[in-house]
Amino acid sequence: MPSIFSYQSAEVDWCEGNFERSTVIAEYYNTISNVSFFVLSPALLYLNRQYRQHRALPMYVVSALLFCVGIFSMYFHMTLSYVGQLLDELSILWTLAVAYSFWYPRVYFPRCIKTRKHFFWLSGVTTVISTLMSFIKPAFNAYVLNCIAFHLLYLTWRELKKCNDKRVHRMAAVMVMWWVLAISSWISDRWLCGLWQAINFPYFHSFWHVLIAMSLLYCCPLVIYFDVSYEMPSFKPKLEYWPSDSWPVVVPYITLEEPHKQC
Secondary structure: OOOOOOOOOOOOOOOOOOOOOOOOOOOHHHHHOOHHHHHHHHHHHHHOHHHHHHOHHHHHHHHHHHHHHHHHHHHHHHHOOHHHHHHHHHHHHHHHHHHHHHHOOHHHOOOOOOOHHHHHHHHHHHHHHHHHHOOOOHHHHHHHHHHHHHHHHHHHHHHHOOOOOHHHHHHHHHHHHHHHHHHHHHHHHHHOHHHHHHOOOOOHHHHHHHHHHHHHHHHHHHHHHHHHHHHOOOOEEEEEEEOOOOOOOOEEEEEEEOOOOOO
16 A cells, blocks of 8 residues: 555545656646745735735735745646645635634624634634545545635625726636636546547646636625725725836835725
């Protein structure tokens, strides 16, 4: 019986051929494409530095966890080991759980939850249970994690209904566009592998890594925007773009203005 740390001991094997470009790295492009997460974390911290000064803990913790997602995903695709697969999937689960704990709007708390502290406990217990359940059939974990995106899209729709800022609506639309491209790449690699191998282009999972990082680059400022509206009433969130609005390709971030006005 192979060790859980052994190469190719995972239940999942993606479409890219194994050890074709390296004797050490199983899936070469799926591995190196995780560099996008190493760029994502510092970019979020640097660009949203005004928000970070007031809400340092969620910014640093979530950014650090996103960095860990990149590390564990890189390890998984390099080895295709069982441990690597679980680290990859559980790092995503815990990143989502922590982000929910910090940023989930209080207006959507269940009726039995009265404070943010209680919601932290609910999120923690739910995540621990989910972690234990993930060992039952690891091959299903990725599908379950991707389904969480639909709840995030629903929350975004609810919040946009309250907001009249057209720039925020455009940012949300771009975020959804990147997510659709990302999930399409993920599904294509998973379900249409034979087709892509037949034309010698089995690299869509590596596209998934880059595209989902791009989606998060828009998603996080959107979450920050709404968090400022709820949790920092003395400030008004303002959407800005780096390097400037006039560039064809831009990265959104949030600045803080006083006094606060309802969106």
